Amino acid sequence: xxxxxxxxxxxxxxxxxxxxxxxxxxxxxxxxxxxxxxxxxxxxxxxxxxxxxxxxxxxxxxxxxxxxxxxxxxxxxxxxxxxxxxxxxxxxxxxxxxxxxxxxxxxxxxxxxxxxxxxxxxxxxxxxxxxxxxxxxxxxxxxxxxxxxxxxxxxxxxxxxxxxxxxxxxxxxxxxxxxxxxxxxxxxxxxxxxxxxxxxxxxxxxxxxxxxxxxxxxxxxxxxxxxxxxxxxxxxxxxxxxxxxxxxxxxxxxxxxxxxxxxxxxxxxxxxxxx
Amino acid sequence: xxxxxxxxxxxxxxxxxxxxxxxxxxxxxxxxxxxxxxxxxxxxxxxxxxxxxxxxxxxxxxxxxxxxxxxxxxxxxxxxxxxxxxxxxxxxxxxxxxxxxxxxxxxxxxxxxxxxxxxxxxxxxxxxxxxxxxxxxxxxxxxxxxxxxxxxxxxxxxxxxxxxxxxxxxxxxxxxxxxxxxxxxxxxxxxxxxxxxxxxxxxxxxxxxxxxxxxxxxxxxxxxxxxxxxxxxxxxxxxxxxxxxxxxxxxxxxxxxxxxxxxxxxxxxxxxxxxxxxxxxxxxxxxxxxxxxxxxxxxxxxxxxxxx
Numbered sequence: 001x002x003x004x005x006x007x008x009x010x011x012x013x014x015x016x017x018x019x020x021x022x023x024x025x026x027x028x029x030x031x032x033x034x035x036x037x038x039x040x041x042x043x044x045x046x047x048x049x050x051x052x053x054x055x056x057x058x059x060x061x062x063x064x065x066x067x068x069x070x071x072x073x074x075x076x077x078x079x080x081x082x083x084x085x086x087x088x089x090x091x092x093x094x095x096x097x098x099x100x101x102x103x104x105x106x107x108x109x110x111x112x113x114x115x116x117x118x119x120x121x122x123x124x125x126x127x128x129x130x131x132x133x134x135x136x137x138x139x140x141x142x143x144x145x146x147x148x149x150x151x152x153x154x155x156x157x158x159x160x161x162x163x164x165x166x167x168x169x170x171x172x173x174x175x176x177x178x179x180x181x182x183x184x185x186x187x188x189x190x191x192x193x194x195x196x197x198x199x200x201x202x203x204x205x206x207x208x209x210x211x212x213x214x215x216x217x218x219x220x221x222x223x224x225x226x227x228x229x230x231x232x233x234x235x236x237x238x239x240x241x242x243x244x245x246x247x248x249x250x251x252x253x254x255x256x257x258x259x260x261x262x263x264x265x266x267x268x269x270x271x272x273x274x275x
Numbered sequence: 276x277x278x279x280x281x282x283x284x285x286x287x288x289x290x291x292x293x294x295x296x297x298x299x300x301x302x303x304x305x306x307x308x309x310x311x312x313x314x315x316x317x318x319x320x321x322x323x324x325x326x327x328x329x330x331x332x333x334x335x336x337x338x339x340x341x342x343x344x345x346x347x348x349x350x351x352x353x354x355x356x357x358x359x360x361x362x363x364x365x366x367x368x369x370x371x372x373x374x375x376x377x378x379x380x381x382x383x384x385x386x387x388x389x390x391x392x393x394x395x396x397x398x399x400x401x402x403x404x405x406x407x408x409x410x411x412x413x414x415x416x417x418x419x420x421x422x423x424x425x426x427x428x429x430x431x432x433x434x435x436x437x438x439x440x441x442x443x444x445x446x447x448x449x450x451x452x453x454x455x456x457x458x459x460x461x462x463x464x465x466x467x468x469x470x471x472x473x474x475x476x477x478x479x480x481x482x483x484x485x486x487x488x489x490x491x492x493x494x495x496x497x498x499x500x501x502x503x504x505x506x507x508x509x510x511x512x513x514x515x516x517x518x519x520x521x522x523x524x525x526x527x528x529x530x531x532x533x534x535x536x537x538x539x540x541x542x543x544x545x546x547x548x549x550x551x552x553x554x555x556x557x558x559x560x561x562x563x564x565x566x567x568x569x570x571x572x573x574x575x576x577x578x579x580x581x582x583x
Contacts (some may be wrong), residue, residue, distance in 0.1 A: 006349045012377035056568045113361035117417070120325055120355035125345035152582020269345055 036150025364403025
């Protein structure tokens with residue numbers, strides 16, 4: 001049997017897809033950036049902080065859990081700034097990109113029938129999968145960087161009474177980015193498995209939502225505390241990042257991420273395109 | 276060495292047969308027709324050939340290299356036109372075609388502009404805004420633009436007007452004259468008989484015939500039109516005594532019959548009456564095809580030894 005020569009890497013496809021997702025990425029990045037500025041604008045003013053804490057105290061405890069739980073009770077500036085990282089809206093934006101990018105690129109092209117055209121050219125299925133994976137993971141870390149830059153910009157725009165430990169925010173951001181990338185990897189697995197966008201999105205969103213609500217529930221209701229380690233969110237508890245890099249948790253996330261990407265690659269390679 | 280070699284190709288979808296034991300080869304410079312009713316396995320064969328489906332058995336070789344599913348085997352040298360051509364609707368035709376050309380070639384040999392001029396297509400328009408016929412022109416350009424050595428074309432002229440259809444057939448002929456091997460799957464049998472030298476007929480996933488077009492036509496029914504002198508026409512045709520004969524049309528003074536095998540019996544019977552004149556209408560590929568289509572128990576002629 002003759003040896004099959006590997007086609008060159010399809011940079012043209014990578015570029016084509018990048019241009020496709022760029023408007024959505026820019027919109028999400030802008031909102032995440034502005035969110036950090038907005039949170040900082042509130043937090044830098046003592047009076048506003050008092051008002052905000054009073055408002056947060058009025059919220060149901062489950063909502064407080066969703067906004068950062070114990071960190072809010074600390075009442076310090078950094079803890080309050082971290083709301084910008086834990087806020088459900090910011091998480092929603094991250095997850096929108098994590099789920100939307102791989103499913104839109106892989107399952108979307110399959111559903112539209114354009115994947116047949118792409119694969120009829122000199123490109124391997126593995127390369128196509130790799131292009132979707134690169135755009136998802138690099139795009140995700142770029143969003144994390146934008147989030148951190150939002151905090152850096154806010155610290156320079158507003159005057160804070162306490163020093164804002166940016167290195168901690170960097171750690172939280174990287175750890176959060178790893179979590180979002182892990183969800184992105186799971187979405188990539190779904191995109192490689194299902195031929196229909198809605199099926200891939202449904203499974204990926206279900207996985208995400210179950211993780212999120214188990215995390216909130218286990219933080220809020222002591223009797224369900226034993227469920228904490230069962231969610232991926234447990235691995236990015238931002239209180240862990242105050243002391244240093246949470247290397248063990250980051251390692252676990254990296255392993256889960258690589259496992260999801262690998263399983264997705266195998267399924268994608270072995271499955272037939274739907275007729 | 277054949278440009279395309281398919282040997283004992285088998286593909287099942289669960290318990291449904293896609294294709295079974297399909298074997299044929301296409302030489303360089305040959306235009307090979309691939310015919311069959313809907314669901315007969317043409318698209319399955321083509322997708323296995325393109326490495327888009329994983330065969331259950333057998334093997335496919337393109338330009339001497341075994342096709343590995345999902346590995347883009349020799350795809351830089353293959354021009355592919357799928358039966359259901361779908362492309363990015365919001366992209367301009369030039370950009371969509373540019374992407375397809377860039378995947379696997381440096382673009383230096385691309386003849387997009389020349390083809391667009393021949394097919395009278397404006398590449399500056401979004402593909403989604405184009406009519407069905409113009410989208411088919413985009414499909415044709417995508418298959419031919421990188422000067423492929425192998426062309427796999429599924430219904431290449433669908434939706435084209437007669438002039439453009441002719442232009443498309445010219446492109447196919449030119450490619451073959453330049454040495455390209457062409458697999459042409461089509462329901463338009465006049466198109467197949469116009470450009471193909473050989474054809475295979477597929478039914479229910481199996482090859483039932485593979486031969487030169489002229490031979491396929493010959494193997495079908497033959498036609499005979501007999502005009503009798505006024506008042507002397509036969510009232511009844513004794514079909515029971517004329518095996519293989521059926522009446523196609525009967526008018527006062529004229530009998531149009533189709534027969535299989537030798538014409539001896541029907542001619543001897545007709546000679547009992549005063550015959551005015553006889554005509555032998557040409558059997559078309561379509562008629563031959565319909566015959567294969569109708570024969571549910573036709574012999575399986577996988578034609579393992581039938582390569583030519």
